[in-house]
Amino acid sequence: MSLRQILLIPDKRLKQKTEMVSSINKNELALIDDMFETMYDAPGIGLAAPQVGILSKIIVMDCAKEEDEKPDPIAMINPEIIWTSEEMRTYEEGCLSIPDFFADVTRPEKIKVRYLDEKSKLIEREADGLLATCIQHEIDHLEGKLFIDYISRLKRERITKKFQKLARLERA
Ligand code: NI
Numbered sequence: 001m002s003l004r005q006i007l008l009i010p011d012k013r014l015k016q017k018t019e020m021v022s023s024i025n026k027n028e029l030a031l032i033d034d035m036f037e038t039m040y041d042a043p044g045i046g047l048a049a050p051q052v053g054i055l056s057k058i059i060v061m062d063c064a065k066e067e068d069e070k071p072d073p074i075a076m077i078n079p080e081i082i083w084t085s086e087e088m089r090t091y092e093e094g095c096l097s098i099p100d101f102f103a104d105v106t107r108p109e110k111i112k113v114r115y116l117d118e119k120s121k122l123i124e125r126e127a128d129g130l131l132a133t134c135i136q137h138e139i140d141h142l143e144g145k146l147f148i149d150y151i152s153r154l155k156r157e158r159i160t161k162k163f164q165k166l167a168r169l170e171r172a
Contacts, residue, residue, distance in 0.1 A: 001033045003041055004052035006096050009163045014097055015144040018055045021077050024120050028058065032075045032118060035060045044096045046134045048141030051097050059138035063131045076115035079139050082124070084108035091133045093147045101159050105150045107136045 007014055021028060031054060039047040039060055049058040057078045064072040089109035094102045110128040113135055117123050127135055137147055148156045 001030075001037045004034050004038045006038060006042065006047075006051055007053055008097050008099070008167070009146065009148075010160060010167060011097075013050055013053055013055065014141070014146065016050065016055055017144050018050060018057050018142045021056050021058060021116075024077060024116065024118065028056075028077070029118060031056075032058060032060060036062075036073055036075070039096070042096050044094075045130075046138045047096060048138045050141050050144070057142050059135075059142065061131070061134050061138060063134050065130070075118055076113070076135070076138075077117070077120075079113055079115035079135070079142075081111050081136065081139060082114050083112035085110035089129075089133065091130070093133065093137060095137070095147055098146070098148060098159065098163065101148075103147065103151045103155065105133075105137075105147050107133055111135060113139075 031049065035047050035049065035052060038052060045063050045065060046059065046061040049056045059079060060073065060075045062071055062073045064070060085108050087109040088106050090104050090106045092102050093105045109132060110126060111132045112124060112126050114124045148159055
């Protein structure tokens with residue numbers, strides 16, 4: 001296992017669409033291991049493959065946030081939301097690709113998701129609460145969509161400019 005570098009905005013790879021995974025073999029499993037390690041190290045509760053520069057439909061999550069909760073690592077390959085509730089939920093989201101920035105995002109409170117697990121087994125499950133928010137946030141990454149795409153243009157431009165400036169400083 002090894003840590004991968006997490007891309008930050010405005011890296012163009014974060015805005016690209018991803019490819020379906022056609023088979024789950026050694027490379028994919030190694031990537032998933034690395035993604036978990038990178039996510040826990042950050043630390044964060046979710047990570048999508050484009051955030052480590054891989055344009056494949058793979059996400060990992062662990063929404064067991066409280067200290068007394070058991071770890072709950074979940075990897076999803078080719079995830080697809082097949083149902084959403086009408087009830088919505090607002091949660092203050094953040095993203096490892098936009099460090100130290102948080103904003104309220106409103107999304108469906110409950111969802112049903114279909115995906116392949118690491119053993120290529122087709123799974124369908126319902127999720128609500130934080131896990132539902134997290135799954136939707138991570139699946140958005142696979143479409144090149146970030147949580148700042150849900151906030152006001154003014155706020156989005158302000159945060160984007162800040163990170164453009166940081167990227168320029170880093171190159172200088
Ligand atoms: Ni994110």
